[in-house]
Amino acid sequence: MFEARLVQGALLKKILEAIKDLLTEASWDCAQGGIQLQAMDNSHVSLVSLTLRSDGFDKYRCDRNLTMGMNLASMTKIMKCCGNDEIITMKAQDEPDTVTFMFESKNGDKISEYEMKLMNLDQDHLGIPETDYACVIKMPSGEFARICRDLSQFGESMVIACSKNGIKFSTSGDIGTGNVKLAQTSSVDKEEEAVIIEMQEPVTLTFACKYLNNFAKATPLSPVVSLSLSPDVPLVVEYKIEDIGYVRYYLAPKIED
């Protein structure tokens, strides 16, 4: 038997919004320690890795490890039936064919239940090597979303260049060029408003704007995003999810032909 109750049901709604445009379907792997999801987009350019720890749920029970293959468009339909202030409980039997989503209003006088058919997904899991990144940037997630949105008007690719002086995002296309430079913050009142750069060596890499814009759909999950870069390896874009876990996006760079 599997049961996971989340009083802050809006978090699960936001998580789904953060992955549903990138992934058509995905396996939710449930174990005693929590729920994990790892999936590539259809083009195999990016990878989503989601971890929700069991201790972040208000109630969590998982007697046997189980994998629930879900169509994310179907799950989105169900999540639209859940109010932002409602409590979500996910339930499934051992070796399940279906998963049940139960939504409770805060005062308990309305309970909705939706049962969704599961899919058999033969998804490969990829091993993500431990990496000491050359540059790790922490910045306000809203600022990152804004930069991705602004620069993607000009070209399909964005160059991210990080040095000790700061970080520069740039693009070029038919109508011209654009760039945004962010300096490391010297002093801030609020930590989540800071731009913090931890740099071992400078890095310049090129990425597809389309994917970065997709990752930015996780912005409502966290005020801060971290970008980890090293030469010739995928970029990691991480959003922490309150006290429960994180969503990480890995994006393969554009490389010299």
Added chain:
Amino acid sequence: LRKQASITCFFRKK
């Protein structure tokens, strides 16, 4: 010219 790399070039199947 740059071409888009695949994520599977970097991360191997488990």
